[in-house]
Amino acid sequence: MFSHSHRPTRTAALAGVAALGILLAGCSASPSDAPAPDDAASASDDSGAGHAKIEGAVEAPEPPLHLVSIDAGGSVSLLDLLDGAETELDPVRAPEAVTTDGRYAFVADDQGVDIVDSGAWTWDHVDHFHYYRATPALPGSVAGSGVATVATGMLSTAGGTGVFFPESGEAVLLDNAALSQGEIRETLRLEVAPHDGIIAPLGTGALVSEAGAGGDVARLRAVDAEGSEVDAIACADASGTITTRLALVVGCADGAVLATSSEGATELTQVPYPEGAAPAATEFSARKGRPTVAGLGDGSGVWLLDTRERSWRWIAMPERPAAATAVDDESEHLVTLTSDGRVHVFDGSGAEVAATDPLVSDADHGGRASLTVDAQRAYVNDPATGAVHEIDYADGARVARTLEPGTAADFVVETGR
Known part of the structure; x- marks a missing residue:
């Protein structure tokens, strides 16, 4: 047995959170997540496959939101944010980095990646x-050298997930349909020059970074399902990637590349920074799928990249946040975590509208404190205490709950999104 469930000893006030979903029979639409018509130009062609019925899963009436908590030694537990039930899983490798696509947690150290479903x-x-809800599982591992960069797509049951190992230069693309059935199937494993690189799913293939003579990334190559190059574009110092409904984003020294693939046709577009811009963004974060994403670099502030308008906007701040993510809701909320452990909320004009008291110890060091948002809440973990704070960013940054998972949340991701 890899898991068992129990109720947490700490009783949480769950009635308000149960209202997160909209209860509908069959297809559900979320007003806060509903896209504009432009969003139909998805970066993925997967929208028609397996409509509604998923083998081995039960359809739920609302988003089955969970927190996956992993401690420094690799112990894992799941906390159901709707009913408070907690599930313990078998341990994974001691993490150096954890990434999610909204279903899986990809737990990386310098020898490979363990996958938690x-x-x-x-x-x-x-x-x-x-x-959907299904039985939690540990499908297995992907081997490689160096702490991997993991790039995910829009769907956990279709398309692919990219895993790039920097020390060995192995660029791996996993089949999400197989992964959803508990099988780790590599559809691509390319060997390139070792570097801090990226492989990100694009259509039936991938977008892969290529190092120049000095070892720095010089360009991005779009490859098909067999690994053959179909297109390429310059992208110096490529760093950071995220997928929105409209495009795959990769950060470059002079802007970003937006990549799309539709009916076998690949398009790579450069979106340059404005002249005299702040330092480039090297990491991106947003509410899953939303067209506007937040970018962090070395500058004192946050970049907002609108993948619909293909434009950048700089939000200046007193310091560089430790983390930042774009909600991209009607109020254009931007949420940040600063080095003093406070969570700040900004509106679309860049004006600060609310902030919490300090919640996180040593937020700017160690790389373990993380910030994630969904349609109504933000979550930030405090590795010093193992707790996770749930924040209503639209209600004056009110701390709705402080959650104490059975496994200390040294690393945490939100799933069910």
């Missing part, structure tokens, strides 16, 4: 959503 996810059909 939370059994909770959302299928985004652009104009409506389906929500």
